[in-house]
Amino acid sequence: MDFEIRTATEDEYGRLGEITGAAYSGDGLLDLNDDDTYLNVLRDVAGRAGDGEVLVAVEDGRVLGGVTFAAPGSRLADVAGPAEAEFRMLAVAPEARGKGVGEALVRACTERARALGVRALVLSTQPAMLGAQRIYGRLGFVRTPELDWSPLPALKLLTYRLEL
Structure with a gap:
C-alpha cells in the first residue's frame, strides 16, 4: 500500500469523522444506547483541528x-504533562487495516513530538484496542498504569508513554 501521511485538509474532515466514529462504534468501543456524546466528538474533526494537528493517511x-x-498545552491533551505531547483518536478504515496505516500515523506523531523537543509522547487507549496496543509496543511505548483513568464510571482507559 502506497500512502502519504500529512495534515488533513478541511475537505477531508467529514470523511475522517466518519472513519473515526465508525472505528469506535463498529468495533464495539462505544455504548451507543447510553450516550452518543463521545461519538459526536469523534466525528468533529474540524473542532479538534483548532486545538491540535489532525493527520491523515491518504x-x-x-x-x-x-x-x-x-502539542504541549493543547486543550485536547488528557494525560500529557507539561513537557509531553499526546495523540488521540487514532482510527483506520476497515479496508486499510493491517497495511501499516495505523503504525505510520503513530510514527508521524512521534516525529512531530521529537521536532518539538518534548520529553515524551503519551496516549490513552481502551483495553479492547489490542491491535493498537500491539503497534504501541512495537514502537517502544510502555504501559504507565499509574496514569490510567476513567472518563466515565464504566470506562477505564490504559495509558502508554514513549520516552523521546
Missing part, C-alpha cells in the same frame, strides 16, 4: 485513517 485521494496530535 492513498490516491482517499482518506484511509487519521489521528489527532496534541
Whole structure:
C-alpha cells in the first residue's frame, strides 16, 4: 500500500469523522444506547483541528485513517504533562487495516513530538484496542498504569508513554 501521511485538509474532515466514529462504534468501543456524546466528538474533526494537528493517511485521494496530535498545552491533551505531547483518536478504515496505516500515523506523531523537543509522547487507549496496543509496543511505548483513568464510571482507559 502506497500512502502519504500529512495534515488533513478541511475537505477531508467529514470523511475522517466518519472513519473515526465508525472505528469506535463498529468495533464495539462505544455504548451507543447510553450516550452518543463521545461519538459526536469523534466525528468533529474540524473542532479538534483548532486545538491540535489532525493527520491523515491518504492513498490516491482517499482518506484511509487519521489521528489527532496534541502539542504541549493543547486543550485536547488528557494525560500529557507539561513537557509531553499526546495523540488521540487514532482510527483506520476497515479496508486499510493491517497495511501499516495505523503504525505510520503513530510514527508521524512521534516525529512531530521529537521536532518539538518534548520529553515524551503519551496516549490513552481502551483495553479492547489490542491491535493498537500491539503497534504501541512495537514502537517502544510502555504501559504507565499509574496514569490510567476513567472518563466515565464504566470506562477505564490504559495509558502508554514513549520516552523521546
